[in-house]
Amino acid sequence: DVKVTQSSRYLVKRTGEKVFLECVQDMDHENMFWYRQDPGLGLRLIYFSYDVKMKEKGDIPEGYSVSREKKERFSLILESASTNQTSMYLCASSFTGSYWGYTFGSGTRLTVV
Amino acid sequence: DQQVKQNSPSLSVQEGRISILNCDYTNSMFDYFLWYKKYPAEGPTFLISISSIKDKNEDGRFTVFLNKSAKHLSLHIxxxxxxxxxxxxxxxxxxxxxxxFVFGPGTRLSVLP
Structure with missing residues (x-):
């Protein structure tokens, strides 16, 4: 069964901490994405990557950075966590040409206190 | 401004009846559309897709209709x-x-027994 695995289901961090969210896919997909989901706002794209070591800003990149050193792994970094970054974070991957779009991970519920 | 809108945040339907979920978009360049389903504490999963060359696609109990001139699609269950x-x-x-892919804000469907 193909998978996108996010390292943590729930995280609680303090304001100002540096936070790492890890995502690994086992499908050899070239495209990977980080979204956050907030009530009434749907899924908003933070960053994406179409290849190893490549990254592009999405719609809401402020306060975030990413790293893609290997094809299967895409990390989201909150440089200095703030309470407005409390959210559900979803990682997704796809291969170019897939008719079903993205395969999503189960999400990480991050609470910043 | 949201390019993909789902104007009903929630919908309740009786078991056995038809559920109709609506979606409107503003970008005339959009050519391919998907519906995803998301349970709590899980990532979204692909449900059904439609390309702009079609106006209807069926998969079992699920049918998606596309009206390109109105920039409107609907999911029937x-x-x-x-x-x-x-x-x-x-x-x-x-x-x-x-x-x-650009996502809408989502519609919460409740099917009542």
Whole structure:
């Protein structure tokens, strides 16, 4: 069964901490994405990557950075966590040409206190 | 401004009846559309897709209709079952390359026994 695995289901961090969210896919997909989901706002794209070591800003990149050193792994970094970054974070991957779009991970519920 | 809109945040339907979820988009470049279903504490999963060369696509109890001139699509679930209770996201892309999807805010469907 193909998978996108996010390292943590729930995280609680303090304001100002540096936070790492890890995502690994086992499908050899070239495209990977980080979204956050907030009530009434749907899924908003933070960053994406179409290849190893490549990254592009999405719609809401402020306060975030990413790293893609290997094809299967895409990390989201909150440089200095703030309470407005409390959210559900979803990682997704796809291969170019897939008719079903993205395969999503189960999400990480991050609470910043 | 949201390019993909789902104007009903929630919908309740009796078991066995039809559920109709609506989605409107503003970008005339969108050419490929998906519906995803999301249960709590899980990532969204692909449900059904439609390309702009079609106006209807069926998969079992699920049918998606596309009205390109009105920039409107709808998802019909017949008959609705309690297990269909979830949040449904509409997504649109200018192509079916597996990239560049824009998501709507979602509609929470509750199917009542």
């Amino acid at each position: 017949v008959p609705s079952q309690p297990g269909d209770s979830a949040v449904y996201f509409c997504a649109a892309s200018p192509n079916n390359y597996g990239q560049n």
